[in-house]
Amino acid sequence: xxxxxxxxxxxxIIVKAEENGVTIIGLTRGQNTKFHHTxxxxxxxxxxxxxxxxxxxxxxxxxxxxxxxxxxxxxGE
Numbered sequence: 179x180x181x182x183x184x185x186x187x188x189x190x191i192i193v194k195a196e197e198n199g200v201t202i203i204g205l206t207r208g209q210n211t212k213f214h215h216t217x218x219x220x221x222x223x224x225x226x227x228x229x230x231x232x233x234x235x236x237x238x239x240x241x242x243x244x245x246x247x248x249x250x251x252x253x254g255e
Contacts, residue, residue: 191236194224197221206234242254
C-alpha cells in the first residue's frame with residue numbers, strides 16, 4: 179500500500195492463541211476510534227498483524243502469546 183508515493187510500513191505483531199476463541203480487534207486512527215476488523219483464533223492458530231495508516235491499535239481478548247520487536251508478553255489469565 180502507498181500513501182503519497184511512499185510505501186506504508188508499520189510494526190508487526192504475532193499472536194498465537196493459547197485457547198479457542200481468542201479475539202483480535204483492529205482499531206482505527208483518527209478523531210473517533212472505531213473497530214474496523216475482527217478475527218477469531220482457535221488454540222494453536224497464529225496471526226501476523228501490522229500497524230498501518232488505518233490501524234492504530236490492536237486489542238486481544240483471551241489467552242494468547244504476543245510477539246513484538248519490543249518483547250514478548252501473554253494476554254488472558
